Amino acid sequence: MKIDLNVDLGKLKLKNPVMTASGTFGYGFEYAKFFPLEKLGAVVVKGIATFPSHGNPTPRVVEVESGMLNAIGLQGPGVEKFLHGEEYLPFLRKSNATIIVNIWGKTIDDYIEVASRLEAEKKGIHALEINISCPNIKEGGVAFGTDLKLAHKVVSEVRKVTKLPLITKLSPNVSSIKDFARTVEDAGSDMISLINTITGMAIDIETWKPKLANVTGGLSGPAIKPVALRMVYEASQAVKIPIIGMGGIMNADDAIEFLLAGASAIAVGTAIFTDPIAPLKVIEGIENYLIRKKLSSVSEITGKLIINRKKG
Amino acid sequence: MKIDLNVDLGKLKLKNPVMTASGTFGYGFEYAKFFPLEKLGAVVVKGIATFPSHGNPTPRVVEVESGMLNAIGLQGPGVEKFLHGEEYLPFLRKSNATIIVNIWGKTIDDYIEVASRLEAEKKGIHALEINISCPNIKEGGVAFGTDLKLAHKVVSEVRKVTKLPLITKLSPNVSSIKDFARTVEDAGSDMISLINTITGMAIDIETWKPKLANVTGGLSGPAIKPVALRMVYEASQAVKIPIIGMGGIMNADDAIEFLLAGASAIAVGTAIFTDPIAPLKVIEGIENYLIRKKLSSVSEITGKLIINRKKG
Amino acid sequence: MKNGEIIRNKRLKDNYFRVDFYSPELCKQAKAGQFAHVKICGIPNKVLRRPFSISDVSSEGLLTIIYKVVGAGTEALSSLKPGDTCDIMGPLGNPFSPSVKSDIPVIIAGGYGAAATYLIAKNSPSPGILLLGARTAKDLILTDEFKRLGFEVKVSTEDASEGYGGRVTGLMEELLADKNRRNMKFYACGPHGMLMAAGKLILQHGLDGELSLDHLMCCGVGACFACVVKVKADNSDGWRYARTCKEGPVFKASEVYYDLEPE
Amino acid sequence: MKNGEIIRNKRLKDNYFRVDFYSPELCKQAKAGQFAHVKICGIPNKVLRRPFSISDVSSEGLLTIIYKVVGAGTEALSSLKPGDTCDIMGPLGNPFSPSVKSDIPVIIAGGYGAAATYLIAKNSPSPGILLLGARTAKDLILTDEFKRLGFEVKVSTEDASEGYGGRVTGLMEELLADKNRRNMKFYACGPHGMLMAAGKLILQHGLDGELSLDHLMCCGVGACFACVVKVKADNSDGWRYARTCKEGPVFKASEVYYDLEPE
């Protein structure tokens, strides 16, 4: 039996449901020696702004139980270097991979500007992912992702300047993920991705200092999987647009949980640090699962969670 | 050197900073054979409502990476049985322990009623903890903990009917913990405790069903520690009333992180399932830490986190 | 020897293992039907203990547990070596009521149920009968051990690979058809569905029986309400949730609430 | 032998251990100053690999790492046995530039720095000098090995328990005072503070030197920006953050931005 791993995300079609999570796979270049990037459903690059940026002081990461905190703070080359620097988009264009560019800004104008520049030189770019959920920068970032009005505004403004499929990446640091999912759907987002990291902290009890120079950072890895899965499920109940699920996916079994919960595609993040070929293992594992379950296509499991509310 | 473990929580004084987290220590009775309850800073009992309640259908718990999800759903005897049943308050009164009663309801009137009944028979009760953050019941619970107006209302109404010191237990499932901390301080809460569990989910990929009958449940254990610590820190920056920190405390080192972050006392929850005498080990560990650091009292570390913001 | 030290840990049959812990205090107190709550050292990322029925105890202080490898915890347990140590809470829970001379103890078991009821047979003044059910022959354990205690052993397998072809309740019905055995006292431990069916049969025939019901556990001592099952109650619903760790795991067949809804 | 299999894993001295992995591909490519990124099997609850300098490689495909036990990962590594296997990425990072015949290589090392620079000494056409610093005598490692390669070894300890009493930069100053040695080429690896002091001294004397800077790492390949240090840059700030895993760990002393702010 031939297994069909194709995924239809509306305006975006992927050859399989496994993408890389922004910020954990650089600009693809760094991992190209480990496997051909075109094997992935999509490569999502690290957040790009109009300007180059230093990011946060160090230490920027700390390992915690079943996960890690990061406060990289969106260090990056800026959009011009991304468009023209050898290790960035020009390299990716040659790779034949499906490319999604994650964008961020400190102001709404920043978002508009970076989206416009990418729209203008969009050859090889398959979609934009609007990051309104980075917890590690003072201005912008998560401020947009925790305020319904701002979230709506960013997405609808970016919508006006690009025809590229738009994914909006939601923050988990909110009371109601459903409200944010509905808002960005309403603002014209074609897809939703979630979750970004959950804001956390760690303290060195010898020095009495925070373990991150930025004081707080974003929690990722297996520790957040249950929360991510719940939010994917809730969001999928609230909107009609496709959902890309992520948060603690370490292997195919984890990925399948997200698909069952309502994600049409998934992204592998922190697991790449444990094992650079983790995304490939996830693809292979999903395929084997479908074979074992005698299913012929991955779409047969999306959102198929069986809810049978029992009375207490 | 004599180490002073006393903790001054305003209207409530504890002999040491270590309490049990509500719902993980039953009504004290169950653990009395493991150690004398009076060794604890305080015993916080499982949530009590005016009425007896079944709780949720089973399965009610599932283990996840570095933690567990629970959806017990506040099974309990109701306040009358709590006041008069042999295994409940009458037993606790005899134990000489400092007793804190966690209360919940489906409506504001429920909260008022249970608080009034406890006020009326308050002998042996040292404080009430208002649970506005249980994610596992359909009515009430977390609804109060994720809505600023309702949170204010519950606390100020309960405040009117009792002179007992009031602790309000906050939900982590919110965008801004600071706002909730300020609101309940303003409503007359004498202390804040946090965090309750973070709502999560797990799916059985063989049966395609949620692993909990209630579909979602509350995540506790080491997985949530970084998030809990961050929220304790944020809340401590926002209010003047004392904070009781919890979430993933497995040992004394974890507890010390919470104290440094701004908690005046801490609670041990899930760790009790790993090891019933975990709370005692935490007390001992804090004492040893203070000796090693040549400090004479636990209050010398509360909130002593050193923040040194570097420029990026 | 340290408390909780593993003295022996060997494969019994297929996925079933037998481990002996040095645990003299527990051995002194343990009664048939009670359980031990084990913190398995070396399970990565896990916070909960694992409950296991006390299968046997010896006067030398050896606690025997028979376990099936089903997940990370039992997998980790199976790789522990003599000399490794686990923290063990117990004995916990309410035991079976001992059988008296005039009883014919009839044990209905499935899965690890044979291990959980072995002490009943060992301590029984009169030999009785073991009805042991399994999906397939390789899940049948301890049959020789029960025979050695003088028990009559009848087995059933759903795939008819050994003994009676079908469920163990089929064997029960055969036995109950024999009207001469009025003084039978039933003890059952096994999968939930089997226990419900057995419980109902026992009650239908007006006989006495006890079921060992269990559920996923956290605290093991009655504090968390994770492990509940429905038992009959004097309230408007006719049932309440009872904690299997504290009020059970052993319940009278007549106490149990036989729900229409499957678990 | 499997890739990544442990062939030997023994205590070297105090908290320092030496492990040899079978890793023939890596050995063929490895150059002095590069590192291996190791997934230590059996660390509970951890998602990240651990980076270690490649201390030595053999023609039989044995990769040697010398590590100090400082936390859960190195603790777990120290308990692995021959036959256990770790997944190893590498060689990663930029190597030291090899010393040429006319150079006198001077190695400044602290902590595991002696291990990270051993290959420099081994591959150097002319023997040179090792200045090794530590807090106390028990942290001095590999002195005999460097001597065996013909290197002059001078040690410093902050507590004066062996050699020069003080910091290793004290030894450096003594050496630099000797004006005859203009063809010295410096290689330094050690704690951040030591490297910054050494780098400045090298530049002050107008000499050539390379520093192996490292920082907590995640990906090890330049993708995550966790591991950055400040290097000089042509921008308004005068510096940018460079990834030690990809653009380093080895940097020219002249490239490094010597910040006023301590790390």
Ligand SMILES: Cc1cc2nc3c(=O)[nH]c(=O)nc-3n(C[C@H](O)[C@H](O)[C@H](O)COP(=O)(O)OP(=O)(O)OC[C@H]3O[C@@H](n4cnc5c(N)ncnc54)[C@H](O)[C@@H]3O)c2cc1C
């Ligand atoms: C009172 C009691 C006595 C028991 N006695 C024995 C015994 O003598 N021998 C034996 O082999 N097992 C016994 N069990 C079951 C045993 O506790 C579980 O098999 C064990 O906890 C599984 O741990 P794990 O980490 O290997 O599996 P997990 O990875 O935790 O789970 C694997 C599978 O087993 C199921 N499972 C996990 N825990 C339980 C549980 N407590 N009850 C039922 N299913 C569970 C899970 O739902 C899952 O499907 C007993 C359980 C109870 C409550």
Ligand SMILES: Cc1cc2nc3c(=O)[nH]c(=O)nc-3n(C[C@H](O)[C@H](O)[C@H](O)COP(=O)(O)OP(=O)(O)OC[C@H]3O[C@@H](n4cnc5c(N)ncnc54)[C@H](O)[C@@H]3O)c2cc1C
């Ligand atoms: C390029 C590079 C080469 C290295 N080479 C060696 C080597 O040859 N021998 C050796 O013993 N160590 C080396 N290290 C350091 C080694 O990676 C850490 O000691 C190790 O990761 C600690 O893991 P752990 O789990 O035992 O400690 P953890 O529990 O993770 O941490 C314990 C302590 O060590 C510190 N630490 C953790 N990781 C690092 C790190 N990457 N760099 C500096 N401090 C750290 C932590 O901040 C903490 O204070 C190297 C590091 C890098 C980046």
Ligand SMILES: Cc1cc2nc3c(=O)[nH]c(=O)nc-3n(C[C@H](O)[C@H](O)[C@H](O)COP(=O)(O)O)c2cc1C
């Ligand atoms: C080191 C690191 C850097 C990240 N950088 C970005 C980023 O630039 N943009 C973004 O949208 N998300 C970023 N994220 C979030 C991830 O894309 C992902 O949403 C999150 O880590 C949860 O998935 P995981 O648990 O599989 O890692 C970053 C995460 C990590 C760990």
Ligand SMILES: Cc1cc2nc3c(=O)[nH]c(=O)nc-3n(C[C@H](O)[C@H](O)[C@H](O)COP(=O)(O)O)c2cc1C
């Ligand atoms: C099984 C279980 C039951 C709980 N029941 C209650 C409860 O009745 N009332 C309440 O306020 N919190 C309850 N909690 C939340 C805990 O008190 C605590 O806030 C949370 O578990 C985080 O701490 P921990 O990680 O140390 O367990 C419960 C937690 C668990 C795991």
Ligand code: FES
């Ligand atoms: S396991 Fe906690 S009440 Fe039974």
Ligand code: FES
């Ligand atoms: S460790 Fe990821 S960029 Fe260096």
